[in-house]
């Protein structure tokens with residue numbers, strides 16, 4: 683295994699990339715309304731990343747991916763490709779943004795509820811995905827085990843009666859978009875002790891029904907739940923610091939600490 687430990691200078695660049703990523707998700711919030719197309723949202727975010735943040739989308743061209751962001755609606759689990767589809771009242775939407783700034787990556791996603799209401803079940807699903815990510819973040823510190831993350835997420839999902847996607851993981855991040863290690867979101871026996879200077883994402887995808895997924899054969903990207911029931915995801919980029927964790931992509935709208943120390 684080759685896990686990079688970031689130097690103080692690299693950590694500063696990860697902070698800058700993470701903060702830019704967080705601002706994209708803050709900036710786009712008022713535009714996520716009924717009637718807007720996902721392509722319009724993608725264009726607004728790309729323009730902002732390029733012109734305001736003086737950065738680049740890491741998604742654009744990644745393994746041939748055609749757009750700047752991923753926008754995944756309702757039963758779409760991840761990698762939804764922005765297009766002419768219009769959002770409607772009650773949709774639950776994940777926007778996943780990865781910014782590349784000064785050679786380093788920040789990667790984060792959150793759910794948005796379109797309009798004023800969605801179903802109680804959709805609300806619970808979004809809350810569960812966010813809470814499971816927060817509980818997992820709380821386990822992160824030097825000396826803790828990577829497997830504690832999956833354990834924490836599993837507890838929250840089990841309690842709510844939802845399932846956890848197994849086909850996609852969190853990942854180390856830095857100069858590489860997807861570095862080692864893979865971060866499993868379900869209970870597992872990986873045995874990796876965390877060290878100061880590691881950076882990785884936690885990005886649980888929680889499904890209302892089955893955990894099983896399908897990839898669209900025509901576009902090669904869009905992942906949906908096998909049973910067409912809804913899915914929700916949150917993602918943060920994290921840094922292991924002395925005695926704890928720093929959330930590099932924390933937003934202003936969150937009620938969660940940037941730094942946790944023990």
Ligand code: MF3
Pocket residue numbers: 740741742744745747751752761778779780789885917
């Ligand atoms: N942002 C996604 C992740 O969390 C990856 C998207 S890759 C893309 O790892 F090509 F679909 F954009």
Ligand code: CO
Pocket residue numbers: 789852853883885917
């Ligand atoms: Co990621």
Ligand code: CO
Pocket residue numbers: 778779780789790791917
């Ligand atoms: Co992402």
